[in-house]
Amino acid sequence: MWREKVQEYEDQIIEDLNGLLKIESVREDNKADEDHPVGPGPREALDYMYKLAQRDGFESHDVDHIAGRIEAGEGSDLFGILCHVDVVPAGEGWDSNPFDPVVTDKDIIARGTLDDKGPTIAAYYAVKILNEMNVNWKKRIHIIIGTDEESDWLCTDRYFKTEEMPALGFAPDAEFPAIHGEKGISTFDIKQTSKDDELDEPDYELISFKSGQRYNMVPDEAEAHVGVKENMTDVIQNFEQYLSEQNLDGESTVDSGVLVLNVQGKAVHGMDPSIGVNAGLYLLNFLSALNLDKTAANFIDFSEKYLFESHFGEKMGMKYHTDTMGDVTTNIGVISYDKENGGQYGVNLRYPQGFEFEEAMDRFKNEIKQLGFTFEIGKDQKPHYVEKDDPFVQKLVQVYREQTGDEAEPYTIGGGTYARNLDKGVAYGAMFKGSEDLMHQKNEYISKKQLFDATSIYLQSIYEICVEG
Numbered sequence: 001m002w003r004e005k006v007q008e009y010e011d012q013i014i015e016d017l018n019g020l021l022k023i024e025s026v027r028e029d030n031k032a033d034e035d036h037p038v039g040p041g042p043r044e045a046l047d048y049m050y051k052l053a054q055r056d057g058f059e060s061h062d063v064d065h066i067a068g069r070i071e072a073g074e075g076s077d078l079f080g081i082l083c084h085v086d087v088v089p090a091g092e093g094w095d096s097n098p099f100d101p102v103v104t105d106k107d108i109i110a111r112g113t114l115d116d117k118g119p120t121i122a123a124y125y126a127v128k129i130l131n132e133m134n135v136n137w138k139k140r141i142h143i144i145i146g147t148d149e150e151s152d153w154l155c156t157d158r159y160f161k162t163e164e165m166p167a168l169g170f171a172p173d174a175e176f177p178a179i180h181g182e183k184g185i186s187t188f189d190i191k192q193t194s195k196d197d198e199l200d201e202p203d204y205e206l207i208s209f210k211s212g213q214r215y216n217m218v219p220d221e222a223e224a225h226v227g228v229k230e231n232m233t234d235v236i237q238n239f240e241q242y243l244s245e246q247n248l249d250g251e252s253t254v255d256s257g258v259l260v261l262n263v264q265g266k267a268v269h270g271m272d273p274s275i276g277v278n279a280g281l282y283l284l285n286f287l288s289a290l291n292l293d294k295t296a297a298n299f300i301d302f303s304e305k306y307l308f309e310s311h312f313g314e315k316m317g318m319k320y321h322t323d324t325m326g327d328v329t330t331n332i333g334v335i336s337y338d339k340e341n342g343g344q345y346g347v348n349l350r351y352p353q354g355f356e357f358e359e360a361m362d363r364f365k366n367e368i369k370q371l372g373f374t375f376e377i378g379k380d381q382k383p384h385y386v387e388k389d390d391p392f393v394q395k396l397v398q399v400y401r402e403q404t405g406d407e408a409e410p411y412t413i414g415g416g417t418y419a420r421n422l423d424k425g426v427a428y429g430a431m432f433k434g435s436e437d438l439m440h441q442k443n444e445y446i447s448k449k450q451l452f453d454a455t456s457i458y459l460q461s462i463y464e465i466c467v468e469g
């Protein structure tokens with residue numbers, strides 16, 4: 001019955017989605033001002049949603065042009081649906097204009113179809129259809145719309161500073177059946193503080209070292225500049241041998257007496273570093289066998305002792321596991337060293353609910369102090385978790401199962417979704433098991449089936465929670 005109800009609206013859904021997809025709602029800081037806090041595109045997309053709301057008889061409320069909401073329902077309890085209308089830049093290589101949607105028999109192709117304009121329109125239509133059915137609402141609904149999800153979440157930061165936090169909610173910005181837990185995500189820098197004065201002339205001097213640019217990626221490239229007094233050929237030979245033993249790509253060149261070593265690894269997302277190859281840590285591992293100057297040796301010893309081949313915090317004494325959320329993971333995303341300033345490791349650590357983050361950091365800080373290292377926490381987002389057998393999660397999953405016949409279980413992830421902005425919220429669709437995930441990639445599309453099926457699932461869920469509930 002729900003799916004039939006959606007059928008009456010299919011053409012309208014596509015038309016309204018197309019209008020939203022045509023807006024190039026990419027953040028543009030160079031065009032930002034008070035009226036367009038992250039640029040004109042995102043603001044235009046937000047206003048577009050207000051226009052739909054006005055046409056359909058809903059109130060809307062704007063919050064500094066960076067976020068806002070569409071209001072529906074009645075009652076004291078507030079239910080939230082958290083969406084975003086900004087998109088990542090189109091990038092190269094599209095077969096069509098990414099901001100001029102192509103509608104085929106089966107698909108709609110444009111930037112934002114999956115992330116997150118398609119799901120936003122699906123959720124909006126679920127509310128609109130119920131409203132036009134004149135249901136007897138028992139809860140208020142806020143469809144909260146952000147315009148900076150793809151960058152810094154300035155939208156939700158601003159919004160929840162002054163606006164009401166829903167008691168419950170979902171974010172249609174990931175996958176079905178539901179993501180009910182997300183690890184804590186922290187970044188910190190480990191900095192070398194002490195420099196050793198060299199009494200003897202070392203055989204080799206580490207002049208500089210560089211690997212990685214982002215905390216949340218495993219670095220696939222590393223480069224070291226080494227001053228070599230003698231036996232240059234031996235070092236090069238050992239390096240070649242090391243590469244082949246470890247099955248790595250790399251090369252060595254000599255540039256006016258300085259040996260430049262380069263290693264290639266495998267970049268993967270920092271939430272799962274064990275499936276990548278950290279080029280930086282391997283290159284340091286090779287250098288650890290050389291008789292280097294003391295400051296460099298101290299820096300590299302640190303990697304050997306705490307970081308190399310340790311993806312789950314085990315060498316740092318931070319190994320922790322829960323059956324619901326998995327392991328602590330540690331990614332060493334940025335490594336740098338120069339002989340004037342010493343070195344630095346940039347770490348991205350993700351942890352399950354229950355891991356004592358502050359305690360672990362304090363203990364580690366004390367331990368490494370004696371070795372001449374200090375430590376600075378960049379950011380720490382706490383884990384986000386709603387019990388799997390919470391009636392709310394169960395209801396969402398049961399509706400999904402009923403409509404799809406798929407018995408999949410809700411799950412937890414190491415990454416972060418928009419749902420973590422809600423006190424009690426989960427990510428809920430709109431990707432299905434078989435959906436091709438082209439979020440942030442070229443030729444992003446949503447199938448009509450996916451769009452309408454998601455609308456139908458949202459329709460029933462919102463009905464059961466906000467009308468029956």
Ligand SMILES: [Zn+2]
Nearest residue numbers: 115116149173
């Ligand atoms: Zn998104």
